[in-house]
Amino acid sequence: MSFGENLQKLRKERNISQESLAEELQVSRQTIGKWENGVTYPETECLIQISDFFKVSLDTLLKGTIAENGSAETTSVDTIGEESVPLRAQQISDAGERRQRNRNIRFVVAVVLFIIAPFYPGSSGAGSVDGFLMILSIAVGIGLLIYNHKTKEQAE
Numbered sequence: 001m002s003f004g005e006n007l008q009k010l011r012k013e014r015n016i017s018q019e020s021l022a023e024e025l026q027v028s029r030q031t032i033g034k035w036e037n038g039v040t041y042p043e044t045e046c047l048i049q050i051s052d053f054f055k056v057s058l059d060t061l062l063k064g065t066i067a068e069n070g071s072a073e074t075t076s077v078d079t080i081g082e083e084s085v086p087l088r089a090q091q092i093s094d095a096g097e098r099r100q101r102n103r104n105i106r107f108v109v110a111v112v113l114f115i116i117a118p119f120y121p122g123s124s125g126a127g128s129v130d131g132f133l134m135i136l137s138i139a140v141g142i143g144l145l146i147y148n149h150k151t152k153e154q155a156e
Helices: 003-013 018-025 029-036 044-054 058-063 087-119 129-155
Strands: 064-066 072-074 077-080 083-086
Touching: 003 029, 003 058, 018 029, 018 044, 044 058, 058 064, 087 129
Parallel strands: none
Antiparallel strands: 064 072, 077 083
16 A cells, blocks of 8 residues: 555544644645645655654555554565565665676676777778777777776765
């Protein structure tokens, strides 16, 4: 369920009007309506206030399912072996592996470009197309290495 659906369900289960909740959170009733309809989302501080007010975790409030009895079920869990791991953590791990694989591929391409650059036929002529291709392959190789270095720094 979405945040808006969870908020609406919690509010209705406890027989709290939008006006009462708005007063408690010091926002307008229209703001509560926009949150419940998914038009806008509250600021982080307000999310914490809502979580405390309804006595549910932020995780449950944002992405869980509020059951009919008011208990919470989180639906975003993937089972790996005997451990339960949140999908988000698994997705972050997968993204990190993809970034590392892409860095490795860029490095190999850069090395190959450096190796083949001197072997363009006629590369000794400064004004020839082959000379241009040689310079271009070296420039692209250098660009790939610089890009790899910058993305590695950002990841750390």
